[in-house]
Amino acid sequence: MLNFTKWALAHFFLEQAKMLNKRADKLELLRIAEAVALEKSIDKELIINSMETGIARAAKSKFGQDNEIKVSINRDNGDIEIFRKLIITENPENSNTEIKLEEAIKLDESNKEKSIGDEVLQPLPTFDFGRIAAQIAKQVINSNVREAERDKQYNDYIDKKDTILSGIVKRLEFGNVIVDLGRTEAIIQKNELIPREIIKAGDRIKAYCFDVRREQRGQQIFLSRAHPKFMEKLFIQEVPEIYDGLIEIKSSSRDPGSRAKICVKAVEASLDPVGACVGMRGSRVQAVVNELQGEKIDIVNWSEDPAILVSNSLSPADVLRVNVDSERKKLDVILTEENLSKAIGRRGQNVRLATKLLNYEINIMTDKEDSERRQLEFKEKTENFVKNLELDETLGQLLVAEGFSTIDDIKDSSVENLLKIEGIEEDTAKALIERAKEFHEKDQEDISKRIKELGLDESLINLKGLTPGMLVTLGEQKILKLEDFADLASDELTGGYDVIKGSKIKIEGYLEDFALSKDEADSLIMSARSIVYKD
16 A cells, blocks of 8 residues: 555645546545545545545635535545535525526426425536646645544543653754654653753653643644653552552652652551562662653652651651641641751752642741740730730730630630639639620721721722731732732742742741631632633
8 A cells, every 4th residue: 555645635636636537537536535544544434525525615616606515426436526505495596506496306306305495406517627726625635634633643642641651752843852652743842851851853752641632733742751740650650569559659749850759658558658669679769760860759658647747758857846737738847957958958949849749838947946936926925915905914824825826716715715724713704705805896997997098999808708907918018909919929928938049038928927828828819810800
């Protein structure tokens, strides 16, 4: 069988179009249609339908664009019939599209069964294709075959999404890598490559298929060597226990080409998940490291306890203790001064990968910093109670020591709960709750007045989830409109830490004092954006 290029059928059609009425050429055209269908793995019927559409388009240039043309190619002998579609009407106004019933019967006796509104076919003579008509037919065939190829490619590879594919590097285009997968091509975009990796045309390469899309132009299959899932799939290939489901991969994070972390859990307690992934003398993990161009991989043992898990994730640093805030998904990790740089890692790499692995915000601090922070918080809470509830310092300290952080905590408490605190009598408990309620009412009035003074837009005031206190804080930061709020990032609201030149820097958040979690901040910002950009 001949080996046809992508354009073979169309070029043959262009050359032979003037002689399509010859039987030998018509049979040859059918043979080529069959050959192209086999080579491209697409339906022969689609090829012939494309030819019919192409001839019909060309026929319009011969008989007039107002005509509705239908072409029929006999699948056995290649005979071509050309018809004009006409609608039966009582008073035809356009002879190119309408016909009387009497005239339709003259065309074909079988039209006697037709009635007003039915469609009839008027045979048209075969004709010699001119250059322009043949070119039109060629374009239609090319377009249809190309579209069929893309549909076939999409259907073949949509099920291969989320798997590793292997192919030959065909060429490099503007930093992107085009990979020949056999019957089709895929692309590894520049940002999905491992940094500093040297790839040449002709290399065999593996990559993770993270997306298969229907695209009009360009590649449809998108591969990645930088995706965390690529590392996970490599471990599945190298570690039989993972493939068999005896060990689960819980999460992973990567700094491609430099360092990665993967968290594993044994389904059966008797298995050592870390040891299984490392393999005899490190053979299993080394195979993955080699494929990832020497990327250092930390294998972390999973735990349901976030404190234990973060300790495992920050290895080789030794953690003293961890304060867990599950509601806000925050972890305060306390360690010695000697272990601080180990936990943070070069340019913050270690803690950054651990943060992605756990999906928790991780604050690294020394024991001294934690002690100072606790003392400062204790002092601030005590001063708040002393100043606003007119208490003596001893009672204020007692309330903070018993877990009361805000005046609202006291307002919402009960006399019975306060009586459980040693040294507080019933009269004192009642007075505390009463003063807390009075302060709350006055505070709300002051906040409402302040919001008006700051000139916040109603659209921002009405955003669900923002408390009056938050609105005042935003207003004082000149965030007065919903559009201003929508342009913020969650870190600007919640605050956090950044590592600059190896040093940990505290970043203050606008709403940090309101104990807003990152998820809550994201939700507020997305709500604002959905309103602002709804059009």
